[in-house]
Amino acid sequence: MHGASMGQDLVSLESLIPTLQLATGPVILISGVGLLLLCMNNRIARVIDRARLVADECDVAGNDQLEVRYAKLEILSQRARILRASIALAAFSVLLVAVLVSLLFCAALLRLEIAGVIVVLFVGCMCSLIGSLVFFIRDVNLSLKALWLDIPSRGREG
Numbered sequence: 580m581h582g583a584s585m586g587q588d589l590v591s592l593e594s595l596i597p598t599l600q601l602a603t604g605p606v607i608l609i610s611g612v613g614l615l616l617l618c619m620n621n622r623i624a625r626v627i628d629r630a631r632l633v634a635d636e637c638d639v640a641g642n643d644q645l646e647v648r649y650a651k652l653e654i655l656s657q658r659a660r661i662l663r664a665s666i667a668l669a670a671f672s673v674l675l676v677a678v679l680v681s682l683l684f685c686a687a688l689l690r691l692e693i694a695g696v697i698v699v700l701f702v703g704c705m706c707s708l709i710g711s712l713v714f715f716i717r718d719v720n721l722s723l724k725a726l727w728l729d730i731p732s733r734g735r736e737g
Contacts, residue, residue, distance in 0.1 A: 665714035672707035
């Protein structure tokens with residue numbers, strides 16, 4: 580009996596090896612998106628710190644400087660909202676990949692045919708990631724717009 584049980588364990592392990600190989604790609608995706616999330620979290624922290632600094636400057640700025648400071652605060656506020664959306668979409672993408680990997684193993688263990696569900700999860704993950712990257716690019720463009728408020732027009736060449 581012990582030999583039969585051991586044989587079943589080996590078959591079970593052998594059937595899981597392709598699943599482990601199949602899960603490698605999504606796990607690498609989780610790692611890559613994790614680095615993207617780290618980058619975006621650093622950006623939103625800088626935006627928040629900068630907004631606090633500019634808000635403090637508004638308290639002591641003269642009337643001639645207030646308009647520029649308010650314009651900076653508006654851009655920083657837009658950037659914070661955009662980065663929040665980008666972070667949420669990237670995190671949702673990671674969540675979908677984690678569910679996908681879990682379902683891969685459940686399907687292998689329970690011998691379920693769930694290819695359609697896996698495809699939907701993967702497409703959802705990619706759509707979330709694309710949306711996140713679109714918002715990220717929008718933030719980069721807004722950060723340049725804010726930079727032009729700090730640099731006189733003659734220094735903008737190049």
